[in-house]
Ligand code: GDP
């Protein structure tokens with residue numbers, strides 16, 4: 001789960017990381033009011049869960065409260081990377097001397113958190129990472145020790161940070177480490193971390209990605225979830241307890257077990273098809289859950305065929321078949337469906353389907369090939 005900039009910065013602030021003064025607004029007149037309170041020029045920032053807002057025109061400087069209102073109106077009518085802007089952050093504008101990058105994430109190869117810094121932060125960071133990776137310094141953080149001052153001194157040296165900023169840079173790094181540990185995040189990023197013309201370090205932008213598997217430890221953070229930013233079908237799926245991730249292909253997949261679901265997508269790809277989704281109905285799914293899953297898949301207009309691949313262990317194939325019949329007998333003009341069911345109560349399942357004149361396929365690979373063919377309209 002990803003947090004908005006304003007939410008991320010509030011968390012940063014709790015852990016002692018300096019942020020600009022400012023507040024979030026739902027509408028333009030509110031934005032104007034905030035600008036009036038701040039009594040200085042402000043920056044109006046689109047709050048969408050997407051990077052590159054600056055480049056998309058979603059970050060604008062306002063010289064006056066009137067201008068803040070005008071710009072907020074404009075930004076609130078935008079969509080950025082297909083996401084509608086429902087909120088703007090109004091922050092006091094800062095005169096920037098230099099833009100740094102600072103982030104903490106998990107390095108999967110090292111199996112450790114790493115702290116990453118660059119003296120060339122800002123909107124071109126991806127470019128820097130690609131063209132001049134030597135300008136980005138990375139250091140592993142021993143989990144039990146955390147972030148130590150000598151280590152951050154090395155990091156400061158590695159990015160040629162002037163000595164007078166070493167101490168505040170260390171304190172911010174330590175704060176970011178606390179955010180990482182105590183909030184259970186997989187990514188905490190400040191880009192840019194700026195050196196202001198006054199000589200202060202300030203987190204101008206903030207990005208936090210929470211570890212979904214640790215959310216149960218942070219009930220207060222669950223309230224920060226912004227459903228406007230999420231795929232409606234994925235929200236629906238979560239409600240009924242189905243893991244569903246929308247993809248770009250045209251072969252809808254209904255599978256039990258995450259491993260088999262991944263394997264199914266691999267096999268579709270292997271034979272030249274494109275999966276429309278990842279979907280795991282979980283173990284021991286009821287007919288109702290199966291029906292809900294199938295409904296979700298069929299609601300995607302990109303889906304041109306559906307591959308059902310069930311290996312019944314805890315899951316009973318006959319239960320799955322009943323769920324499918326619930327939908328398939330109701331929905332007219334449906335896309336073709338290829339069904340492969342094996343294992344627990346497979347024979348009963350086949351009988352249930354046969355009564356409705358629904359065919360099944362025995363082999364996983366044959367089923368995949370057939371589904372791909374049907375998706376192509378062959
Ligand atoms: P992003 O494009 O989504 O990463 O949004 P950021 O919050 O990082 O803003 C993008 C860029 O806008 C920054 O890198 C800055 O160059 C600029 N910017 C943001 N806030 C201010 C500000 O207060 N003053 C000035 N001068 N520039 C700002």
Ligand code: MN
Pocket residue numbers: 122123191192205
């Ligand atoms: Mn940024």
